[in-house]
Amino acid sequence: MTLRTASCLCGALSVTCEGDPFRISVCHCLDCQKRSGSSFAAQARFPAKQVTVTGEAKVWVRTADSGKTSDHHFCPTCGGEVWYVAEPFRDMMAIPIGRFADPAFPPPEYSVYEERKHDWVQIVGDGVEHYD
Numbered sequence: 001m002t003l004r005t006a007s008c009l010c011g012a013l014s015v016t017c018e019g020d021p022f023r024i025s026v027c028h029c030l031d032c033q034k035r036s037g038s039s040f041a042a043q044a045r046f047p048a049k050q051v052t053v054t055g056e057a058k059v060w061v062r063t064a065d066s067g068k069t070s071d072h073h074f075c076p077t078c079g080g081e082v083w084y085v086a087e088p089f090r091d092m093m094a095i096p097i098g099r100f101a102d103p104a105f106p107p108p109e110y111s112v113y114e115e116r117k118h119d120w121v122q123i124v125g126d127g128v129e130h131y132d
Contacts, residue, residue, distance in 0.1 A: 001019055002018070004016070004102070006083075008075035008078050008079075008082050010080070012056075012075050012076075013053075013074075014054045015095060017046045018052075020106075021046050024110070025043060025109065025112060026041070027112050027113055028040045028111070028112065028113040029112070029116055031064070032113075033116075040117065040121060043094040043095060044094070044095050044100075044105070045089070045092045047091060047092060047093075048092065049091075051095075059073055059074075068088070081096065082096075082099055083095045107128070108123060109127065109128060109129065110131065
């Protein structure tokens, strides 16, 4: 079985994921741009039952315009977000792909909120589904 480990920058908070991600996506919404500090965010979702957390996390809860919430788990030492859980998928942990520090990580299958995508960004690859 495949094991993948993702961690914050200082290494005090990490997750080990068993098996393959349920979904790998790129999001261009403005909140994900702010959350990631980049022009888009790339994350892999794993069923929570396949993820083991090591270390202590602080949690910040965000309420979207829709009223749905997302819980963002980050390292209290370096501040790096290691995962978030968002409604309606409370049994899935979304982990930023960069936290795995693995250039061979599988590519995204979905690119969402593309109406907010920066003009110079292109998400390419066989089988990538694009949504506005």
